[in-house]
Amino acid sequence: xxxxxxxxxxxxxxxxxxxxxxxxxxxxxxxxxxxxxxxxxxxxxxxxxxxxxxxxxxxxxxxxxxxxxxxxxxxxxxxxxxxxxxxxxxxxxxxxxxxxxxxxxxxxxxxxxxxxxxxxxxxxxxxxxx
Amino acid sequence: xxxxxxxxxxxxxxxxxxxxxxxxxxxxxxxxxxxxxxxxxxxxxxxxxxxxxxxxxxxxxxxxxxxxxxxxxxxxxxxxxxxxxxxxxxxxxxxxxxxxxxxxxxxxx
Numbered sequence: 001x002x003x004x005x006x007x008x009x010x011x012x013x014x015x016x017x018x019x020x021x022x023x024x025x026x027x028x029x030x031x032x033x034x035x036x037x038x039x040x041x042x043x044x045x046x047x048x049x050x051x052x053x054x055x056x057x058x059x060x061x062x063x064x065x066x067x068x069x070x071x072x073x074x075x076x077x078x079x080x081x082x083x084x085x086x087x088x089x090x091x092x093x094x095x096x097x098x099x100x101x102x103x104x105x106x107x108x109x110x111x112x113x114x115x116x117x118x119x120x121x122x123x124x125x126x127x128x129x130x
Numbered sequence: 131x132x133x134x135x136x137x138x139x140x141x142x143x144x145x146x147x148x149x150x151x152x153x154x155x156x157x158x159x160x161x162x163x164x165x166x167x168x169x170x171x172x173x174x175x176x177x178x179x180x181x182x183x184x185x186x187x188x189x190x191x192x193x194x195x196x197x198x199x200x201x202x203x204x205x206x207x208x209x210x211x212x213x214x215x216x217x218x219x220x221x222x223x224x225x226x227x228x229x230x231x232x233x234x235x236x237x238x239x
Contacts, residue, residue, distance in 0.1 A: 062183055065202065065205075066158075066175075066176060066179045068201060068202050069158070069159070069201055069202060069204065070159075070175060071201070072198065072200045072201020072202065073159050073200070073201070075159065075175055079162075079174065079175055080174060080175045080176045081174055081176050082172065082173070082174025082176065082177060083172060083174075084136075084174075087136075087174075087177070088174045088176045088177050088180065091177050091180040091181070092176060092177075092179070092180035092183070094180070094184070095180065095183045095184050095187060
């Protein structure tokens with residue numbers, strides 16, 4: 001049954017890649033502030049390892065769903081991610097991962113980049129407490 | 131809301147979302163707006179969305195995709211039988227906690 005095997009292997013190799021490309025295309029199509037926020041969240045999510053049996057592509061597709069819907073509703077970036085984006089992203093990532101190593105540098109970067117995406121340049125890089 | 135409220139809310143938000151859904155089916159944006167109107171002003175829509183993904187994965191809600199005038203189809207969530215059982219358990223735990231905490235407060239007066 002070489003054909004079936006090939007299909008299986010191809011699906012494994014090409015499937016995730018295709019899904020990833022489709023996700024990236026969806027993100028590119030978002031308004032700039034939403035796209036910047038997704039890029040920042042995506043970078044942070046890369047620090048988490050997927051749970052057994054969970055396709056990590058699903059996580060990013062769900063992320064795109066959230067931001068596409070929010071963009072359509074006109075929900076501001078800050079209202080999506082809240083005052084503490086680290087808290088939001090961790091809660092989100094729990095669905096797909098067993099956690100990850102998120103050093104302070106990565107947390108500060110997420111907060112800074114999300115602040116920029118939300119048009120808030122006055123905010124400090126400190127972790128939100130709210 | 132201060133940090134204390136945020137920390138306390140963390141453990142109860144999933145139950146709160148299910149309780150909202152027990153009154154009627156809703157989508158993420160509606161649930162967030164409903165909670166904000168009732169004083170949960172700092173709730174992030176993304177956090178509610180993350181919890182909806184969780185309860186969906188845990189089989190506590192049914193999901194229906196409804197076409198939307200603007201943007202992609204909306205996912206409308208409704209509490210199913212398993213979700214109702216889970217919510218009953220949540221309220222039992224809540225009653226236990228609040229009763230014991232009240233005893234503690236009375237005792238420390």
